[in-house]
């Protein structure tokens with residue numbers, strides 16, 4: 616497909632990726648009859664994948680955009696073949712947001728730290744060619760907050776520029792590569808090692824977990840809500856007034872009654888600790904560990920902060936770091 620535009624192995628620099636995307640964008644005969652216009656969701660098609668890079672064809676309709684994301688450490692480039700795209704990106708070395716519009720036959724290239732939000736730039740339908748090196752594996756999405764861009768979630772890639780739909784699913788080279796990587800990894804695990812699902816089920820079997828309303832009642836009865844989410848997540852999601860914030864990385868040291876770094880009011884065998892995270896998964900493992908070190912009343916919030924907020928219980932924007 617690439618006709619010698621890119622070497623089959625090795626990491627490509629942004630300038631080399633730009634040569635790939637610009638070169639392909641100019642060769643309409645290679646892809647023009649493949650494009651599908653979908654007003655509901657961005658459409659894409661994988662054109663090429665090697666050890667050095669992957670290349671995608673993307674179609675954009677008015678109003679479609681990607682949301683803020685990075686490229687999991689890959690460099691990249693996109694060239695506009697038809698129509699116009701608008702890009703917002705984090706300017707190097709700062710919080711400043713820069714903007715640019717790319718018309719047909721223009722291309723952008725970026726290094727591994729690039730964070731951007733790309734969208735349809737107005738006018739008629741747009742078509743673009745995207746290339747990444749190394750091939751895209753994962754992307755992190757960001758929320759735009761008053762503190763700047765805050766990482767929200769990391770997702771395994773099933774298409775370029777995320778969240779779109781196309782023919783990148785089952786049966787493609789990308790799906791085969793992911794499956795073979797998973798087999799390689801699981802084949803080297805020690806026999807009997809529990810997976811995270813088993814670990815979670817085991818931890819839950821020993822906990823009387825609390826739904827938000829029951830947790831709220833327990834708080835008025837003297838229980839303590841311990842929020843273990845990182846600052847970035849609290850800023851993006853909000854927090855519970857009165858919750859005690861203890862980072863997951865220091866939790867056991869703060870709550871073990873034998874620890875020199877303990878919080879005396881909480882580090883007691885009979886303390887009613889309710890651990891809270893975002894969705895109620897990490898909090899289960901944390902609560903189970905607290906029970907192991909002797910806090911026999913420790914449990915966690917079923918559904919986490921998300922369920923708490925959905926239940927209409929008290930929440931507020933996160934307080935700035937002091």
Ligand SMILES: [Fe+2]
Pocket residue numbers: 684685686731733776
């Ligand atoms: Fe991107």
